[in-house]
Every structure is written in C-alpha cells, then in structure tokens.
Amino acid sequence: MTTTIRKRTIAHVPILEVVPKDKINEALPLIVYYHGWQTNKELALTAAKKIAQQNMRVILPDGMYHGERKVESPTGIPSFRFWSTIQHNFSEFPLIKSFYQKRQLIEEDKLGVAGFSMGGMTTAGLLTHFPEIKAAAILMGTPNFQDFVHKVASYVDQENSYSGQLLRELVSWNKFFDLSLMPETLDGRPLYFWHGTEDAKLPFNVTHEFYLAHKDTAYGKGMSFDIGEGEPHILTIDTMLKTSDFFHKEFHG
Numbered sequence: 001m002t003t004t005i006r007k008r009t010i011a012h013v014p015i016l017e018v019v020p021k022d023k024i025n026e027a028l029p030l031i032v033y034y035h036g037w038q039t040n041k042e043l044a045l046t047a048a049k050k051i052a053q054q055n056m057r058v059i060l061p062d063g064m065y066h067g068e069r070k071v072e073s074p075t076g077i078p079s080f081r082f083w084s085t086i087q088h089n090f091s092e093f094p095l096i097k098s099f100y101q102k103r104q105l106i107e108e109d110k111l112g113v114a115g116f117s118m119g120g121m122t123t124a125g126l127l128t129h130f131p132e133i134k135a136a137a138i139l140m141g142t143p144n145f146q147d148f149v150h151k152v153a154s155y156v157d158q159e160n161s162y163s164g165q166l167l168r169e170l171v172s173w174n175k176f177f178d179l180s181l182m183p184e185t186l187d188g189r190p191l192y193f194w195h196g197t198e199d200a201k202l203p204f205n206v207t208h209e210f211y212l213a214h215k216d217t218a219y220g221k222g223m224s225f226d227i228g229e230g231e232p233h234i235l236t237i238d239t240m241l242k243t244s245d246f247f248h249k250e251f252h253g
Helices: 041-054 079-104 118-125 147-161 165-171 170-175 204-214 237-252
Strands: 004-012 013-020 028-034 057-061 108-116 134-137 191-196 222-229
Touching: 004 041, 004 079, 013 041, 013 079, 028 041, 028 079, 028 118, 041 057, 041 108, 041 237, 057 079, 057 170, 057 237, 079 108, 079 118, 079 165, 079 170, 108 118, 108 237, 118 134, 118 147, 134 237, 147 165, 147 170, 165 170, 191 204, 191 237, 204 222, 222 237
Parallel strands: 028 057, 028 108, 108 134, 134 191, 191 222
Antiparallel strands: 004 013, 013 057
C-alpha cells in the first residue's frame, strides 16, 4: 500500500501525517507516535509507514527541544530537558487529538498512542489521564518514572555539581503521570510492550516486572509483552512490524 506524508503545524506543534494515499480524506484509526530522546519526527517515519500501511493515520509530532523545535539546552541539569519534553508531549496531546476530531478524521473514536524510548514513556504517562486512548504500544520505554528519576538523581549526586534532590523536586510533577503508581488506569485496555534484554538505557527488568505484577489483574488483562532476547536499545524493523500488527488487530479485528 502506498502512503503519503504531509507536513502540518497543529497550534504550535510541527507534525508529519502519514496516511494511505487513497484514503487521505477518510476517517481512519488515528495513532499518535512519539519519537525518542535527541531524535526527531523524521527518524520515526519508517515505523509510522508500517502502521499507516494497515489503513491508519499516523501522526508524528516533534517533541519540544527536538527537530524543528530544537534549541540550545536551557539548563545543565541532567535529564531536566528530557522530562520537560515529556511534559510538553502531555500538554500537546489534546491539541493533536482535537484537530482530527473536529475534522471527523478519527474512525469510530479509534485512537491509539505509541512511542519508542522517551516516546514510550510519554505513551505510559498519557494512559493515566486519557481514557479515550483505546490501544497503546510502549517500545523500549518504562512505565516506572520514579525508578528512572532515582537512577538519574543518583548519577547527578556522584558526577555533577547539581544535587540529585534538586532534580527530584524539579520533576516531582511526574508522579501524577506515573503509570506504575496508578496501574488501574489501564482499565483493561490493550497495551503492547516490546523491550530488549540488553537495553542499557532503560533496563528491561523494570518494564518486565511491571507487566508481570499486573498482567493477571482485571485492569491489566489487556497487556502483552514481547521480549527481545539480546537486543539493545534500538528499534528494529521486526519490532515495527509487530507494533503495526498489534494496532491492526485492535482496530481492524
């Protein structure tokens, strides 16, 4: 299936819209796909095309401080800009959703979210506040924000002139979006995880332990988990295809 790519700006957010060429003006399932840290929307195009080829519309936003929105680091505090980017993603998601709702381009409220690494963490956080998300995919991301903050803060205490406690307080807002603290907000929705066992950035065991702890509950019954044996923190074509198949199953039956 041939897809086409359109550049848009929604409010102040630059995006790419990937959609089947012959269905550009039709209502389709809508997937908002978030890129990883220090990359951009263009680098997520291959993954977006795989999903769009399943008769879906995929939206790729540039995160704050990334791509067309790139600026010099506003602070020397490690991880602060990372969390600020995620916070902007949270605040901008309703703008993207509303843009397509008003144009009646979302088929039967079939709204999905996915992302790699930082984008996967964005996905996890969005699930805590937006019950209208019908299905989601977390690729090499963690739903446990506090664990990640703790690891970075410990590093800051050892290696940096800033204090880890300062970082903890500056990003303390994220506990309100931490899926590991409120797993019941999943409410049985389909959630696909893919994580490599050799991920050196976001450890496999933290994400897998979340899955194991909640998969047999009423709210976690929609979760599934693919293990990338020996895989590092890299998104492969095979993972992209599995993600595409997941959304096809959930939205097209």
